[in-house]
Amino acid sequence: MxxxxxxxxxxITEMSFADGGWGxxxxxxxxxxxxxxxxxxSGYNTRWALKVLPRAMEGAAAAGAxxxxxxxxxxxxxxxxxxxxxxxxxxxxxxxxxxxRAICGYFKxxxxxxxIILITPPPIYEPARILDMYGDDxxxxxxxxxxxxxxxxxxxxxxxxxxxxxxxIDIWTKMQEFPDWQTAALSDGLxxxxxxxxxxxxxxxxxxxxxxxxxxxxxxDLPLFHDIDPKDPMKAFD
Amino acid sequence: MxxxxxxxxxxITEMSFADGGWGxxxxxxxxxxxxxxxxxxSGYNTRWALKVLPRAMEGAAAAGAxxxxxxxxxxxxxxxxxxxxxxxxxxxxxxxxxxxRAICGYFKxxxxxxxIILITPPPIYEPARILDMYGDDxxxxxxxxxxxxxxxxxxxxxxxxxxxxxxxIDIWTKMQEFPDWQTAALSDGLxxxxxxxxxxxxxxxxxxxxxxxxxxxxxxDLPLFHDIDPKDPMKAFD
Numbered sequence: 001m002x003x004x005x006x007x008x009x010x011x012i013t014e015m016s017f018a019d020g021g022w023g024x025x026x027x028x029x030x031x032x033x034x035x036x037x038x039x040x041x042s043g044y045n046t047r048w049a050l051k052v053l054p055r056a057m058e059g060a061a062a063a064g065a066x067x068x069x070x071x072x073x074x075x076x077x078x079x080x081x082x083x084x085x086x087x088x089x090x091x092x093x094x095x096x097x098x099x100x101r102a103i104c105g106y107f108k109x110x111x112x113x114x115x116i117i118l119i120t121p122p123p124i125y126e127p128a129r130i131l132d133m134y135g136d137d138x139x140x141x142x143x144x145x146x147x148x149x150x151x152x153x154x155x156x157x158x159x160x161x162x163x164x165x166x167x168x169i170d171i172w173t174k175m176q177e178f179p180d181w182q183t184a185a186l187s188d189g190l191x192x193x194x195x196x197x198x199x200x201x202x203x204x205x206x207x208x209x210x211x212x213x214x215x216x217x218x219x220x221d222l223p224l225f226h227d228i229d230p231k232d233p234m235k236a237f238d
Numbered sequence: 239m240x241x242x243x244x245x246x247x248x249x250i251t252e253m254s255f256a257d258g259g260w261g262x263x264x265x266x267x268x269x270x271x272x273x274x275x276x277x278x279x280s281g282y283n284t285r286w287a288l289k290v291l292p293r294a295m296e297g298a299a300a301a302g303a304x305x306x307x308x309x310x311x312x313x314x315x316x317x318x319x320x321x322x323x324x325x326x327x328x329x330x331x332x333x334x335x336x337x338x339r340a341i342c343g344y345f346k347x348x349x350x351x352x353x354i355i356l357i358t359p360p361p362i363y364e365p366a367r368i369l370d371m372y373g374d375d376x377x378x379x380x381x382x383x384x385x386x387x388x389x390x391x392x393x394x395x396x397x398x399x400x401x402x403x404x405x406x407i408d409i410w411t412k413m414q415e416f417p418d419w420q421t422a423a424l425s426d427g428l429x430x431x432x433x434x435x436x437x438x439x440x441x442x443x444x445x446x447x448x449x450x451x452x453x454x455x456x457x458x459d460l461p462l463f464h465d466i467d468p469k470d471p472m473k474a475f476d
Contacts, residue, residue, distance in 0.1 A: 011463075
């Protein structure tokens with residue numbers, strides 16, 4: 001049976017099948033090798049994600065077959081500042097870490113053979129957040145998310161990954177290596193442009209390859225067209 | 239459990255998660271309501287598809303839950319001319335129809351409650367096919383597919399849909415209503431540009447809505463962010 005890749009996260013996962021999205025990119029790349037299962041929950045933090053986890057995963061795995069991998073990509077909402085406009089999304093840093101451990105623990109218990117890949121929250125471009133939240137770019141306003149806070153949650157996510165010995169993608173750091181990431185990679189200071197999606201896509205592909213999930217290593221589901229003998233096509237299906 | 243939409247077809251299905259693809263568009267549209275399952279087999283005709291059908295559908299349905307709908311989108315390869323370069327993909331018109339009936343019969347038997355949506359082969363732009371096949375546009379060459387042949391298979395597909403009383407999308411006719419469809423909707427005289435994908439996407443969305451599968455009618459998997467009370471978020475999850 002085709003292995004499955006489950007994408008679990010917040011809006012950056014939910015929106016990952018929009019044009020140029022990293023989820024669609026994975027489904028396209030592994031079109032003949034694996035199923036990509038979308039479980040993105042816009043606005044959710046780890047507290048809410050943990051609460052709905054069993055319901056969110058209904059139907060995500062095939063009966064009797066653990067998914068090959070699951071990406072766990074939360075923190076952008078947990079890192080919303082506790083004293084600003086999106087305070088109700090905020091989750092304290094320590095709870096964010098214990099929620100991540102609990103989410104991973106749930107997967108380990110229910111899908112013991114599934115590889116868990118953690119993804120840190122992305123960087124934040126504050127002027128764009130102010131514009132998105134308030135409709136103007138008055139610099140005296142406070143953004144509801146800061147890059148510094150997102151960075152602290154990214155570090156916290158990395159620490160959990162290290163502690164559990166799981167692969168992790170530090171998209172907070174990685175994205176900031178790109179020129180003009182603030183507007184080239186982010187559309188509103190938080191969500192991803194197609195270029196930002198491509199950065200994450202490339203990182204996920206690399207991390208999947210490091211655990212044996214790659215174009216080269218996964219078998220094809222059925223005979224590929226170029227392997228079908230034009231002189232005797234039906235032979236391929238025996 | 240989230241309902242499933244299964245996309246079964248040839249390369250135009252297999253490539254439907256590329257940038258601007260109609261499959262990715264469906265996954266994005268129904269991100270909080272349904273799973274889109276990709277089962278595209280590049281180069282396949284209905285004869286080969288029928289042969290591999292049980293294997294192709296492994297894992298496509300959840301245990302004990304028929305998919306909500308399946309699209310059956312073959313014919314572009316069946317309609318390859320029997321005396322040209324891709325002759326080994328050709329399936330005679332009558333067999334194409336009986337294969338379509340058998341594919342639909344398989345779904346009816348295994349997934350009795352699943353809606354089956356047939357899609358006709360798309361139109362063909364012959365000069366682009368000659369270029370794609372031979373690397374030049376020498377008009378003395380013969381294309382391996384013609385729009386006339388594709389049209390005959392489209393009519394045959396429509397006839398099967400009428401006979402079985404299944405919804406059908408006549409993309410052969412629909413696409414030719416668009417200005418400059420030859421190069422605006424088709425990238426190589428056969429496969430779809432993002433604009434071509436959008437044409438099919440819109441038709442699939444309309445046809446799904448006609449059988450009750452729409453943004454408005456499908457329930458959300460879990461509470462939506464804008465329905466979560468900022469003053470008491472956890473209430474949404476009780």
